[in-house]
Amino acid sequence: MRAVLTPGSLDEVFDLLERHPDAMPVAGGTDLLVRLRSQAGQDDRPLIPLADVKELHGISKDGTTLAIGAVTSFSRIIADPLIAEHAPLLAKAARTIGGPAIRNMATIGGNIRTASPAGDSLTPLYLLEAMIEIASQRGKRLLPIGEFIIGPGQTALCGGEIITRILLQPGGCFPCHCFEKTGRRRSMAIAVTSFAGMARLSGEGVIEEARFAWGSVAPTVLRIPALEKELAGSRLDDGTIRHAAQIVRESVTPISDIRATADYRRSIAGNLLARFLEGLRG
Numbered sequence: 001m002r003a004v005l006t007p008g009s010l011d012e013v014f015d016l017l018e019r020h021p022d023a024m025p026v027a028g029g030t031d032l033l034v035r036l037r038s039q040a041g042q043d044d045r046p047l048i049p050l051a052d053v054k055e056l057h058g059i060s061k062d063g064t065t066l067a068i069g070a071v072t073s074f075s076r077i078i079a080d081p082l083i084a085e086h087a088p089l090l091a092k093a094a095r096t097i098g099g100p101a102i103r104n105m106a107t108i109g110g111n112i113r114t115a116s117p118a119g120d121s122l123t124p125l126y127l128l129e130a131m132i133e134i135a136s137q138r139g140k141r142l143l144p145i146g147e148f149i150i151g152p153g154q155t156a157l158c159g160g161e162i163i164t165r166i167l168l169q170p171g172g173c174f175p176c177h178c179f180e181k182t183g184r185r186r187s188m189a190i191a192v193t194s195f196a197g198m199a200r201l202s203g204e205g206v207i208e209e210a211r212f213a214w215g216s217v218a219p220t221v222l223r224i225p226a227l228e229k230e231l232a233g234s235r236l237d238d239g240t241i242r243h244a245a246q247i248v249r250e251s252v253t254p255i256s257d258i259r260a261t262a263d264y265r266r267s268i269a270g271n272l273l274a275r276f277l278e279g280l281r282g
């Protein structure tokens with residue numbers, strides 16, 4: 001029978017992970033418990049529930065940093081005024097995750113650790129240049145999200161470590177932003193392709209700075225820095241938008257699976273950018 005080792009504090013989490021190196025932290029359980037159920041008892045490693053560890057909950061801001069506890073649920077993120085003010089793009093993406101019951105359970109730390117190319121919080125976190133705080137009994141370290149996620153299901157976490165907080169720059173979200181997800185049913189389906197974009201325009205309609213990220217078109221979330229750089233200083237005419245969408249189609253490396261073909265994902269990835277840029281033109 002599986003052991004459940006219940007910690008009362010963050011220090012106890014670290015202590016349990018040292019004493020039981022094979023134990024798995026569980027937050028909302030919406031990924032892990034589903035996976036364990038599908039394995040029908042083949043994996044009996046102990047679980048360490050994080051839900052009651054107060055230090056891992058909540059959203060706060062000091063002068064230079066907006067901090068989101070790893071065990072904060074997406075419902076809480078959607079309702080939080082600091083997120084609405086400083087990271088509305090993250091709230092937009094969170095609203096598309098599962099249905100209300102899933103959003104009440106599912107946590108941002110679990111979404112990041114699952115490291116699915118379709119994880120809906122990830123594209124906004126890449127654009128907002130989130131830093132992932134990792135901690136263990138040995139201390140803390142910080143990694144940019146793009147270095148934390150290594151591949152599908154793979155992260156830079158080492159033994160004994162958990163994600164403790166997600167750190168953002170207050171005011172890091174640009175005024176024009178969007179999150180879009182294509183799939184069969186909007187909230188209960190895994191995204192076939194997702195897109196997050198944000199841009200800052202001059203009064204004359206020239207792009208000052210733009211950032212874009214795609215989900216489910218590569219092993220990890222994809223940004224195309226060369227395209228972002230090329231578009232800075234551009235006025236958005238039809239030719240620029242067509243050219244940008246073509247660059248996206250040439251840059252993505254999607255796979256075909258039961259939900260969509262690689263060609264469909266490639267085409268949609270370009271269309272999502274084109275739609276965002278057309279929207280900026282007004």
Ligand SMILES: Cc1cc2nc3c(=O)[nH]c(=O)nc-3n(C[C@H](O)[C@H](O)[C@H](O)COP(=O)(O)OP(=O)(O)OC[C@H]3O[C@@H](n4cnc5c(N)ncnc54)[C@H](O)[C@@H]3O)c2cc1C
Nearest residue numbers: 027028029030031032097098106107109110111113120163
């Ligand atoms: C019906 C349904 C619909 C869904 N819809 C969506 C969707 O639309 N979009 C989407 O992105 N996802 C969706 N998901 C997937 C899932 O809900 C999310 O990935 C969720 O954010 C996972 O968080 P959790 O707290 O439930 O993680 P858990 O299941 O508790 O854990 C997931 C993994 O992360 C590890 N972990 C958890 N917390 C930490 C931590 N602090 N530090 C280190 N490791 C940790 C666990 O050990 C496990 O490996 C859906 C799932 C279901 C069942």
